[in-house]
Amino acid sequence: MGSPLRPDLEVLHRIALAVHRVVRDWAGSPRRGDVVAMGADGTPTEELDRLAESEILRVLETEAVDWDLVSEEAGHVVRGGDRTLVVDPIDGTMNAIRNLPFSTVSLALGSKDLAGIDVGLVRDLNRGATWWAARGEGAFLDGHPIRTRAWHPRGEVLLINLGHRATERAHRLAGHAHRVRALGCASFEMLLVAQGSADAYFFENQEPGRNLRATDVAAAYRILIEAGGGVTNAAGGALGHFPLNLEDRTSVFAWGDPALPRDAPAAGYPL
Numbered sequence: 001m002g003s004p005l006r007p008d009l010e011v012l013h014r015i016a017l018a019v020h021r022v023v024r025d026w027a028g029s030p031r032r033g034d035v036v037a038m039g040a041d042g043t044p045t046e047e048l049d050r051l052a053e054s055e056i057l058r059v060l061e062t063e064a065v066d067w068d069l070v071s072e073e074a075g076h077v078v079r080g081g082d083r084t085l086v087v088d089p090i091d092g093t094m095n096a097i098r099n100l101p102f103s104t105v106s107l108a109l110g111s112k113d114l115a116g117i118d119v120g121l122v123r124d125l126n127r128g129a130t131w132w133a134a135r136g137e138g139a140f141l142d143g144h145p146i147r148t149r150a151w152h153p154r155g156e157v158l159l160i161n162l163g164h165r166a167t168e169r170a171h172r173l174a175g176h177a178h179r180v181r182a183l184g185c186a187s188f189e190m191l192l193v194a195q196g197s198a199d200a201y202f203f204e205n206q207e208p209g210r211n212l213r214a215t216d217v218a219a220a221y222r223i224l225i226e227a228g229g230g231v232t233n234a235a236g237g238a239l240g241h242f243p244l245n246l247e248d249r250t251s252v253f254a255w256g257d258p259a260l261p262r263d264a265p266a267a268g269y270p271l
Contacts, residue, residue, distance in 0.1 A: 052089035092185030108218035115240030120219030148256030
């Protein structure tokens with residue numbers, strides 16, 4: 001971990017470790033992949049999501065912190081605090097269930113909206129790598145500082161949500177990019193931009209109700225900003241005022257280098 005972390009990040013780190021242990025134990029379970037309920041966001045809750053969220057709540061009680069909670073499965077849990085922990089217990093659940101190595105636990109702490117996120121931590125549930133950032137203190141991967149990469153036209157790697165629900169401009173942007181990957185885990189893909197492995201990440205579905213929630217992007221938002229990048233919606237609008245709830249959804253264009261045309265998705269810019 002390198003130098004000691006600030007206390008709130010230490011708590012987030014312990015939560016992430018606890019979730020990772022649950023995921024490892026679950027991997028050998030004969031019931032893996034069961035749908036057990038409907039989450040607060042109205043989507044089916046897999047057994048793995050439920051177990052991970054239960055572990056997060058357990059650790060919060062053990063740590064005796066009073067943070068409120070916004071989570072995909074439990075919804076908004078009022079615990080008496082003046083800060084809110086925004087959680088995706090398992091980002092990339094389908095990947096985890098199918099043994100694809102792109103899933104995370106995403107933890108962000110702040111208030112009101114994305115701009116109000118003070119600290120974020122994301123743990124890769126396959127490799128155990130951990131990214132974190134605090135406002136004004138830089139971004140880190142396993143204790144080492146990370147930065148976004150310079151954009152080189154016609155040499156970019158873009159991470160784009162594709163498939164039958166993706167918009168026409170998502171497919172158009174993919175057609176212009178030098179190289180494209182689609183990994184199915186928004187937090188992980190945004191952090192690949194933060195660490196300079198990719199130039200940008202784009203997510204937009206035809207149905208607005210299938211776009212991303214704050215739980216998907218809150219932690220990665222803070223980490224990417226601290227690494228030198230930025231985030232808008234597909235039309236180029238700022239996302240700082242996007243609320244920390246489960247009702248609102250947004251498209252996302254996360255970029256590493258300001259030189260990369262930030263209106264590329266909206267304008268169909270030929271990179």
